[in-house]
Amino acid sequence: VALTEDDVLDAACAILDEFGLADLTMRRLGDALGVRPGALYHHLPNKQTLLAHVADRVLATVPAPQGQWRPALSEWASGLRAALLARRDSADLVASARAMGLCRLDAVAHPARVLASAGVTTHDADAAAAAIWHFVLGHVAEEQARRDWERFGRPDPAAGPTATAATFDLGTALLLDGIAARFSLP
Amino acid sequence: VALTEDDVLDAACAILDEFGLADLTMRRLGDALGVRPGALYHHLPNKQTLLAHVADRVLATVPAPQGQWRPALSEWASGLRAALLARRDSADLVASARAMGLCRLDAVAHPARVLASAGVTTHDADAAAAAIWHFVLGHVAEEQARRDWERFGRPDPAAGPTATAATFDLGTALLLDGIAARFSLP
DNA sequence: ACCTGAACACCGTTCAAGT
DNA sequence: ACCTGAACACCGTTCAAGT
Numbered sequence: 221v222a223l224t225e226d227d228v229l230d231a232a233c234a235i236l237d238e239f240g241l242a243d244l245t246m247r248r249l250g251d252a253l254g255v256r257p258g259a260l261y262h263h264l265p266n267k268q269t270l271l272a273h274v275a276d277r278v279l280a281t282v283p284a285p286q287g288q289w290r291p292a293l294s295e296w297a298s299g300l301r302a303a304l305l306a307r308r309d310s311a312d313l314v315a316s317a318r319a320m321g322l323c324r325l326d327a328v329a330h331p332a333r334v335l336a337s338a339g340v341t342t343h344d345a346d347a348a349a350a351a352i353w354h355f356v357l358g359h360v361a362e363e364q365a366r367r368d369w370e371r372f373g374r375p376d377p378a379a380g381p382t383a384t385a386a387t388f389d390l391g392t393a394l395l396l397d398g399i400a401a402r403f404s405l406p
Numbered sequence: 407v408a409l410t411e412d413d414v415l416d417a418a419c420a421i422l423d424e425f426g427l428a429d430l431t432m433r434r435l436g437d438a439l440g441v442r443p444g445a446l447y448h449h450l451p452n453k454q455t456l457l458a459h460v461a462d463r464v465l466a467t468v469p470a471p472q473g474q475w476r477p478a479l480s481e482w483a484s485g486l487r488a489a490l491l492a493r494r495d496s497a498d499l500v501a502s503a504r505a506m507g508l509c510r511l512d513a514v515a516h517p518a519r520v521l522a523s524a525g526v527t528t529h530d531a532d533a534a535a536a537a538i539w540h541f542v543l544g545h546v547a548e549e550q551a552r553r554d555w556e557r558f559g560r561p562d563p564a565a566g567p568t569a570t571a572a573t574f575d576l577g578t579a580l581l582l583d584g585i586a587a588r589f590s591l592p
Numbered sequence: 593a594c595c596t597g598a599a600c601a602c603c604g605t606t607c608a609a610g611t
Numbered sequence: 612a613c614c615t616g617a618a619c620a621c622c623g624t625t626c627a628a629g630t
Contacts, residue, residue, distance in 0.1 A: 354544030391537030394584030
């Protein structure tokens with residue numbers, strides 16, 4: 221039976237979760253699928269788009285925000301964080317994939333629309349949604365990097381304040397408070 | 407004359423600015439210094455710490471915050487962004503270097519102290535400073551990624567809202583408004 | 593159409609041997 | 612102490628040739 225692009229993506233996700241982004245290599249991927257590295261290029265143009273498709277898979281699992289703006293954006297932020305934490309090293313993946321435009325932009329367009337329909341300028345709504353997006357990606361990137369580092373690093377004793385669920389909740393609360401104050405939303 | 411660790415870092419910064427992080431390789435670095443790749447390992451244990459030292463150099467140029475909390479944090483945020491934008495691809499560099507603890511933690515400790523001396527719990531101050539940190543790094547990472555992509559990518563027509571100076575200023579304003587509101591600071 | 597086999601042009605890192 | 616020469620174990624990608 222012939223290989224599918226979905227088969228390749230499934231195997232890529234499995235390697236990612238088990239061994240991390242540094243070990244997700246075209247050769248290892250070929251091995252996992254019982255195929256030579258070159259065969260992968262019949263299903264994907266290059267590694268870059270492979271990673272972009274994995275990033276798209278991750279973002280596809282974050283639920284679209286709905287309801288009143290504040291709970292909607294709050295749940296969107298934690299939903300995005302949960303989706304990223306569920307797939308190892310995916311914050312870096314999504315960040316670089318989005319930069320090259322291969323990533324689904326809806327991810328940040330949806331929350332912007334929520335703010336826009338609450339009465340905020342589309343210009344301000346875009347910027348505010350982007351601010352939450354950047355905070356979440358930066359926060360989770362640090363969480364996942366530390367997780368990778370702990371997996372085979374030293375105990376890493378007094379390394380300062382750690383990025384955790386509590387710092388995440390406070391960060392998003394600050395942004396939502398700021399949105400409420402600056403755009404005078406209820 | 408013998409090579410210094412500073413010589414290696416200087417050459418690394420030059421390659422970074424001219425060719426980007428993807429082309430900053432131990433072999434190219436050796437070529438730029440007129441030396442074999444293996445010779446670099448007499449001055450640095452590995453590439454990872456080389457990158458961490460470059461990240462430290464970048465962070466060393468961001469001025470420490472002082473004065474009233476709001477202008478102090480505002481200037482610290484834009485100072486951090488300016489320092490990162492001055493060195494190509496440095497946002498990714500700093501993010502990964504900080505994850506492994508090799509980076510100077512003072513970078514985020516200073517703004518936290520500003521908030522603490524304004525009357526905020528050290529716990530909350532740490533989290534709020536980390537929130538600004540994560541936003542800035544996420545924002546600049548996207549700016550630099552897009553800059554890299556434009557350097558030899560397609561025109562990239564309607565790629566949605568771009569990370570720019572305006573979105574940066576609004577994002578930090580939201581965070582500062584949130585800090586003022588949540589911690590009831592003047 | 594899909595895959596093999598084999599190559600091309602690279603990597604980071606190590607280490608005996610020279611000076 | 613510092614560097615060379617040469618190797619080791621990898622990379623992503625391409626492409627004729629097979630089926």
